[in-house]
Amino acid sequence: MSRTAVPNANSTAAEGKGAPVSRATGPLGGLRVVEMAGLAPGPFAAMMLADMGATVLRVDRPDPAPRAMAQRFYFTDRNRRSIAVDLKSTGGVALVKRLVAGADALIEGFRPGVMERLGLGPEPCLALNPKLVYGRMTGWGQEGPMAMAPGHDINYIALSGALEAIGEADGPPVVPLNLVGDFGGGGMYLAFGMACALIEAARSGKGQVVDAAMVDGAASLMTYFFGHRAGGAWPGRGRSVTGGGSPFYAVYETRDGKYISIGSAEPKFYAELLRQMGLENAGLPDRADTANWPAIRAQLADVFRTRTRDEWCAQLETSETCFAPVLSMEEAAAHPHNRARGTFVEVDGMVQPAPAPRFSRTPAALPAAGVEPGIDLHAALAGWGLERTEIDGLAAAGVVS
Incomplete structure (x- = not known):
């Protein structure tokens, strides 16, 4: 199967109208995912699911923190709509619960306990929707002595044994791009775990929590090298x-x-x-x-x-x-x-990696550009079953903006 780079693949998003309500193209077409907006690995996992056809709705804050670039340059936010919800209000929590009740999966990347304090932890969400796959993305995991400590990719791969193994033989460990923790060991493992749980839920009718920790994923990526160490064939950093x-x-x-x-x-x-x-x-x-x-x-x-x-x-x-x-x-x-393979595509004049991997019968569609937080309020919520008058009421009450 081949693809070619296509310019202006999503002129709709360029006009500020947001991404499509549904992305039926792809093997995950028909799945509905609620994404609690976060950083790096969580959005990457949501991008992977959306790339494969899932309808992903991003729940942003009404006052998102300033970002280093314009929203359109955050390619990992592609292929989904956005609403801005005040999660400190009872109405905001009730709205997210309503979305969860009609979703197949949820993604969140807060520190352990934050979703519970909001009233949106696994227990109430699974009570509303027993088939829900509840995906959790953290650095250290949901428990353990370091679970509540702050950290970044470099710290997670350091604790996993991956960082010590990278670099020159007679020099210090070399810091790689944040591929090993954030994206490879983080977002990729969350997406894989959720895909596994979604398959199981289709069989059993029961959802579950997916606890994806970057330290776990980075350690898993090191499996091959731990085998060499166990067999006495690991010569050390920079010597293999x-x-x-x-x-x-x-x-x-x-x-x-x-x-x-x-x-x-x-x-x-x-x-x-x-x-x-x-x-x-x-x-x-x-x-x-x-x-x-x-x-x-x-x-x-x-x-x-x-x-x-x-x-x-x-x-x-x-x-x-x-x-x-x-x-x-x-x-x-x-x-x-x-x-020749269409490994990269052009969306609104910007080159970015195409969805991967490829499927012979249910290929992924070209990406749709990411949108500004909250821009899709009416179209997004209408796609999840809310009437316009109801949406207007939520906006008037300050629940959404």
Whole structure:
């Protein structure tokens, strides 16, 4: 299945009218999700569900905190409508409960106890809707000695063992982008957990709470490496084949100051790499001996610096060497392979990653741009069964804005 980048895929959102009421396209078409607005991992999980066709309604605050960019640039807020609700009012809590009663799932990312204090914890919500999948996104989890402590991605991956394993052998741990905790170990695991619970609820008729903690998810991502440690095959930070130690699984600078990646881990790919570089008869030392790795790396680096990145691409990109250029975000969107697959799409003139993964029979629709908090009041609530006069009454009472 292929896609191509389509400009202005959602002109409706660009005009300020919000996202579609229903996104029936995709494998999750027909599911209804209430999202309590939050940061990073929660919105990412909601984006994943919405990308796959779920109708997600974001419940924002009436006075959201200032953000670093305009709303349209928060791509993880795509594909859903927004209402602004005063959760400190009894009417606001009652409105969310009404939405929950007609939903399949709820996402919240507050500290433990906040939803309970609002009267919207799992117990009252599941009493209203026994099939509800109640997704909770936190850093440390719902219990444990650090459950109430503040934290960020760097702290969660530090406690999981992931951060200590990333970096150069003789240097400190290197802080990666917040992919490991927030998005990989957080939002992705919440979305996966909710999908699992939704399948089970369809069978049993009973909902449940999904406790997704970033420290748990980051630890789960480390399963492969914990296995190596248990088997005595973990050499330490910066010393493993895929962790920066080996010369045949590394990044090299080219003549024009750009970079390429080499993943010639298997002997056959490494042999072809040397042949392509003209080093098959250069007498390089045995790569099986890790003591030889620095010398091999130095020789490969010297050769790679003799050509530009594009010249190496022309020679190696489709070779049996496991090669790819190191691209910027702009370059990645323009690369012929990504363009052929539609890996990136254009929405309202802005390039962003397309929904993933792909489905042969129920493909995801093109994304719809994110909307300003509260902009969809009438259209959104009408889509959840409220009459216009009722919505007007809630607005007049200050419950919604």
